[in-house]
Amino acid sequence: xxxxxxxxxxxxxxxxxxxxxxxxxxxxxxxxxxxxxxxxxxxxxxxxxxxxxxxxxxxxxxxxxxxxxxxxxxxxxxxxxxxxxxxxxxxxxxxxxxxxxxxxxxxxxxxxxxxxxxxxxxxxxxxxxxxxxxxxxxxxxxxxxxxxxxxxxxxxxxxxxxxxxxxxxxxxxxxxxxxxxxxxxxxxxxxxxxxxxxxxxxxxxxxxxxxxxxxxxxxxxxxxxxxxxxxxxxxxxxxxxxxxxxxxxxxxxxxxxxxxxxxxxxxxxxxxxxxxxxxxxxxxxxxxxxxxxxxxxxxxxxxxxxxxxxxxxxxxxxxxxxxxxxxxxxxxxxxxxxxxxxxxxxxxxxxxxxxxxxxxxxxxxxxxxxxxxxxxxxxxxxxxxxxxxxxxxxxxxxxxxxxxxxxxxxxxxxxxxxxxxxxxxxxxxxxxxxxxxxxxxxxxxxxxxxxxxxxxxxxxxxxxxxxxxxxxxxxxxxxxxxxxxxxxxxxxxxxxxxxxxxxxxxxxxxxxxxxxxxxxxxxxxxxxxxxxxxxxxxxxxxxxxxxx
Amino acid sequence: xxxxxxxxxxxxxxxxxxxxxxxxxxxxxxxxxxxxxxxxxxxxxxxxxxxxxxxxxxxxxxxxxxxxxxxxxxxxxxxxxxxxxxxxxxxxxxxxxxxxxxxxxxxxxxxxxxxxxxxxxxxxxxxxxxxxxxxxxxxxxxxxxxxxxxxxxxxxxxxxxxxxxxxxxxxxxxxxxxxxxxxxxxxxxxxxxxxxxxxxxxxxxxxxxxxxxxxxxxxxxxxxxxxxxxxxxxxxxxxxxxxxxxxxxxxxxxxxxxxxxxxxxxxxxxxxxxxxxxxxxxxxxxxxxxxxxxxxxxxxxxxxxxxxx
Numbered sequence: 001x002x003x004x005x006x007x008x009x010x011x012x013x014x015x016x017x018x019x020x021x022x023x024x025x026x027x028x029x030x031x032x033x034x035x036x037x038x039x040x041x042x043x044x045x046x047x048x049x050x051x052x053x054x055x056x057x058x059x060x061x062x063x064x065x066x067x068x069x070x071x072x073x074x075x076x077x078x079x080x081x082x083x084x085x086x087x088x089x090x091x092x093x094x095x096x097x098x099x100x101x102x103x104x105x106x107x108x109x110x111x112x113x114x115x116x117x118x119x120x121x122x123x124x125x126x127x128x129x130x131x132x133x134x135x136x137x138x139x140x141x142x143x144x145x146x147x148x149x150x151x152x153x154x155x156x157x158x159x160x161x162x163x164x165x166x167x168x169x170x171x172x173x174x175x176x177x178x179x180x181x182x183x184x185x186x187x188x189x190x191x192x193x194x195x196x197x198x199x200x201x202x203x204x205x206x207x208x209x210x211x212x213x214x215x216x217x218x219x220x221x222x223x224x225x226x227x228x229x230x231x232x233x234x235x236x237x238x239x240x241x242x243x244x245x246x247x248x249x250x251x252x253x254x255x256x257x258x259x260x261x262x263x264x265x266x267x268x269x270x271x272x273x274x275x276x277x278x279x280x281x282x283x284x285x286x287x288x289x290x291x292x293x294x295x296x297x298x299x300x301x302x303x304x305x306x307x308x309x310x311x312x313x314x315x316x317x318x319x320x321x322x323x324x325x326x327x328x329x330x331x332x333x334x335x336x337x338x339x340x341x342x343x344x345x346x347x348x349x350x351x352x353x354x355x356x357x358x359x360x361x362x363x364x365x366x367x368x369x370x371x372x373x374x375x376x377x378x379x380x381x382x383x384x385x386x387x388x389x390x391x392x393x394x395x396x397x398x399x400x401x402x403x404x405x406x407x408x409x410x411x412x413x414x415x416x417x418x419x420x421x422x423x424x425x426x427x428x429x430x431x432x433x434x435x436x437x438x439x440x441x442x443x444x445x446x447x448x449x450x451x452x453x454x455x456x457x458x459x460x461x462x463x464x465x466x467x468x469x470x471x472x473x474x475x476x477x478x479x480x481x482x483x484x485x486x487x488x489x490x491x492x493x494x495x496x497x498x499x500x501x502x503x504x505x506x507x508x509x510x511x512x513x514x515x516x517x518x519x520x521x522x523x524x525x526x527x528x529x530x531x532x533x534x535x536x537x538x539x540x541x542x543x544x545x546x547x548x
Numbered sequence: 549x550x551x552x553x554x555x556x557x558x559x560x561x562x563x564x565x566x567x568x569x570x571x572x573x574x575x576x577x578x579x580x581x582x583x584x585x586x587x588x589x590x591x592x593x594x595x596x597x598x599x600x601x602x603x604x605x606x607x608x609x610x611x612x613x614x615x616x617x618x619x620x621x622x623x624x625x626x627x628x629x630x631x632x633x634x635x636x637x638x639x640x641x642x643x644x645x646x647x648x649x650x651x652x653x654x655x656x657x658x659x660x661x662x663x664x665x666x667x668x669x670x671x672x673x674x675x676x677x678x679x680x681x682x683x684x685x686x687x688x689x690x691x692x693x694x695x696x697x698x699x700x701x702x703x704x705x706x707x708x709x710x711x712x713x714x715x716x717x718x719x720x721x722x723x724x725x726x727x728x729x730x731x732x733x734x735x736x737x738x739x740x741x742x743x744x745x746x747x748x749x750x751x752x753x754x755x756x757x758x759x760x761x762x763x764x765x766x767x768x769x770x771x772x773x774x775x776x777x778x779x780x781x782x783x784x785x786x787x788x789x790x791x792x793x794x795x796x797x798x799x800x801x802x803x804x805x806x807x808x809x810x811x812x813x814x815x816x817x818x819x820x821x822x823x824x825x826x827x828x829x830x831x832x833x834x835x836x837x838x839x840x841x842x843x844x845x846x847x848x849x850x851x852x853x854x855x856x857x
Binding site for chain 2: 521526527532537543544545546547
């Protein structure tokens with residue numbers, strides 16, 4: 001007889017072992033290590049919740065403090081490698097295999113550990129791709145998650161930073177897994193039930209509130225006039241021409257400058273209501289002026305942003321909020337919106353090669369992908385038309401029956417020709433290739449593939465890759481906006497002028513933009529304090545962003 | 549593109565924090581009255597920076613000249629914080645000292661120093677340090693001769709290092725919220741004493757310790773200006789009118805003021821404790837206060853008003 005319940009009995013055994021350290025479902029932080037040692041088995045697949053924003057840090061510390069004699073060889077399947085503990089567990093042998101998505105601040109250390117062979121790496125994923133694998137071949141046995149509060153039944157309030165939690169719990173709780181949540185406080189009644197209590201097996205009362213990184217705050221005081229110029233070109237040369245209403249922005253200063261130019265420069269161009277109305281976006285503080293000026297109809301968020309909670313509460317017509325008033329974010333749904341329902345992704349990168357491939361990997365840092373490739377790719381499963389998508393599709397196709405045409409999502413790279421410390425952005429060969437060779441990866445970690453990129457915007461101009469008809473034209477279009485980098489200086493001048501005549505390469509003057517007009521005075525807010533004023537005092541910036 | 553794309557139409561509405569040194573001087577002075585000494589066309593540049601393969605500025609990061617302020621003749625020096633953080637090098641310092649010495653003969657109604665500096669330029673440390681000392685001596689001589697020296701502080705770089713020392717030698721100081729006055733900068737303190745002593749990335753801490761509001765409340769600065777050229781102009785005119793005499797009585801009063809200050813607040817761990825002890829009702833609300841309500845708070849604080857300096 002086949003035993004159809006051998007796996008299904010496992011959670012009961014694990015939960016029974018863990019109950020020894022719990023009062024009902026509730027476990028004090030001091031007993032978190034003992035709880036994990038009781039519940040975890042060697043070789044388990046474990047999701048330790050953490051992404052580019054919130055962290056189940058109390059549980060991360062507890063896991064790192066487990067006895068490697070009892071808990072070892074875990075297979076970590078998690079969005080973010082962000083905290084030191086996320087890598088400590090690989091040094092002690094508690095964990096061995098890793099499948100993940102994002103590793104911003106630990107990028108240097110993870111690269112060294114990969115070179116050193118301390119981590120058996122499965123793959124680096126995009127968020128949505130990793131979430132998808134939670135439901136196929138990377139389903140967690142145990143999930144360690146974070147919430148704001150819980151009642152004694154385990155009903156969980158995840159608060160504005162819901163992020164990955166519903167996805168992780170869905171995959172674990174419904175496939176014989178055990179879910180352990182850390183919460184900032186145990187309450188009589190949660191403000192709203194984000195996760196029903198019957199999916200939560202243990203609730204750990206954390207010693208301090210879970211950490212959230214203010215990753216999406218860009219200080220307007222640090223924006224340069226070059227960034228203002230590039231933002232003007234993007235608005236006039238792309239947003240206005242394609243009539244982009246549904247979009248996602250990356251986290252760089254260039255896109256933040258676009259947000260701050262909407263109520264000023266965008267207003268003067270008469271674009272209000274015609275562009276940038278629907279967003280898949282975290283609550284960027286730099287979007288406040290555009291919201292207050294009536295540009296933005298709605299915003300769905302992957303997560304929240306430190307200091308924005310009160311503002312969001314007072315703008316429920318714009319943001320997705322619960323009956324309790326606070327933001328409801330959801331990374332999986334917002335990534336899906338970014339993939340299928342946005343007509344434009346625009347973001348920055350560290351390196352672009354002559355085919356338009358881009359990467360944020362350098363020789364000694366593996367930053368991972370996060371969600372950018374989900375937004376920054378053309379989804380072949382899309383079927384609904386929009387004017388923007390159709391126009392881009394026509395430009396890409398050139399010939400053939402229009403009724404059988406695919407549209408195209410616009411994927412725009414907004415980069416200065418030289419990045420930080422005057423390192424050229426345009427390169428012959430991505431560092432990602434060298435890294436893949438050294439670490440034995442089968443695939444080089446490419447953030448956005450060249451065939452998904454439709455436009456590159458630099459301070460020198462806009463290259464429209466949709467209109468290029470062969471690889472040589474693409475290369476010259478890219479060289480044509482690469483400024484004084486080696487790549488830019490290697491251009492075929494006659495060919496670039498020909499591309500310019502065809503509107504494939506466009507300079508600021510071709511767009512009717514005078515570079516001397518690119519003044520910081522155009523920014524709707526020039527400082528974090530200006531953003532506070534725009535918000536009517538509702539935005540409460542963290543101390544590291546305040547100069548008052 | 550239409551002409552008024554860039555700045556607003558009224559130059560005096562310009563943000564002091566955002567403006568360049570030349571924009572500040574041009575908008576501060578009576579229209580058309582500023583005449584620059586050793587302008588960029590003279591190309592008096594640093595002789596040292598090429599040794600370090602560093603770019604130079606034609607004015608070495610400082611604008612000096614004469615102008616009129618509400619009809620009165622003044623001499624003006626303005627540091628350009630965007631060039632090497634407004635730091636003092638040999639030529640930069642010599643231009644300021646030359647201006648201060650010229651004032652002894654020209655006897656203007658005042659000398660205005662528009663600080664925007666991180667201190668001495670590391671690449672020209674000896675010349676820079678000498679310039680700080682010579683500038684302080686020149687200010688003392690000038691004040692003794694009856695010419696007030698007014699410092700205006702509201703630029704991105706603040707008035708740090710030797711700039712903070714020179715500011716301390718001035719007759720009167722005006723500061724805006726964004727302006728900072730100190731000697732050792734936040735990063736220097738953190739490097740020497742640790743992040744527990746002073747976390748340089750906690751910008752709110754930096755500003756409530758060194759920023760304009762704190763300096764005004766403890767009497768380190770004598771006027772608080774909104775972040776516009778117009779507000780700094782009004783503050784400068786006001787301060788010229790009430791510059792203290794530079795005599796033994798003033799110096800003794802200053803010594804007494806500083807001794808009383810350290811006795812009263814020396815054990816405080818945070819600026820908010822000082823404000824509370826001064827009788828500010830809601831110290832935590834001070835950083836977010838508007839200029840108008842902050843002015844009201846200042847009016848009620850005794851330490852903010854004194855004749856010393």
